[in-house]
Amino acid sequence: MKRQIFLYLFLFTLLLVIFQYMNEKSIFENQENKIDNLRAKLEVAEDSISDLNDKVGELNYFTLQGNENAMSYLESFGYDSNDIEKLVTNQIYDQNLLKGNNPLVPFDGMNGEMKINKLKFLNHKWILADFTDGTYWGEMILEYSIGEDKVLTLNTIASTIYPQ
Known part of the structure; x- marks a missing residue:
């Protein structure tokens, strides 16, 4: 009886660990995707700022x-x-x-x-x-x-x- 309780407890813990791992993995992947999207937006914004700074420099010439x-x-x-x-x-x-x-x-x-x-x-x-x-x-x-x-x-x- 004691052995079965430990077996069930072990299986329950194993399932809980697998569930936590999968849940954390999906959260991590979502965060990585968000970070990648934000990096792409930041790169576009930095390019736009660079272009605008070039235009301001040209306009400030006169x-x-x-x-x-x-x-x-x-x-x-x-x-x-x-x-x-x-x-x-x-x-x-x-x-x-x-x-x-x-x-x-x-x-x-x-x-x-x-x-x-x-x-x-x-x-x-x-x-x-x-x-x-x-x-x-x-x-x-x-x-x-x-x-x-x-x-x-x-x-x-x-x-x-x-x-x-």
């Missing part, structure tokens, strides 16, 4: 902060490119606060006052600007320079307004 020659030019006169961007941006946007059209915009507003919305610094001399009166909008190229007396000069080089 910016003041991305143009080493333009930054060196400003530094040779003792200016910091970030400070110059802030100074010029503030002066341009301050002209939006004046009554009437922004004096840098060569068009009169047809449905309101022409104001400059957005600026993109191309280098140490030129800025691309977007302007609108709320209905009509256009773009222009501004030239900026800082004289020896540290006075900022802004000139409109070219502009276009888009038909509605």
Whole structure:
């Protein structure tokens, strides 16, 4: 009798061990599959990030902060490119606060006052600007320079307004 109890106990334990082994094996395989899928997604994401970083680098080529020659030019006169961007941006946007059209915009507003919305610094001399009166909008190229007396000069080089 004692021998049969041990036999049944042994078989029961053996079945329990086999069941646990199979269960753990399937859990392990599922986790491995999930890990493999996540690694594949991570690789795709890293490739996308790399491609986007390359594109950002290309887009930043025509910016003041991305143009080493333009930054060196400003530094040779003792200016910091970030400070110059802030100074010029503030002066341009301050002209939006004046009554009437922004004096840098060569068009009169047809449905309101022409104001400059957005600026993109191309280098140490030129800025691309977007302007609108709320209905009509256009773009222009501004030239900026800082004289020896540290006075900022802004000139409109070219502009276009888009038909509605």
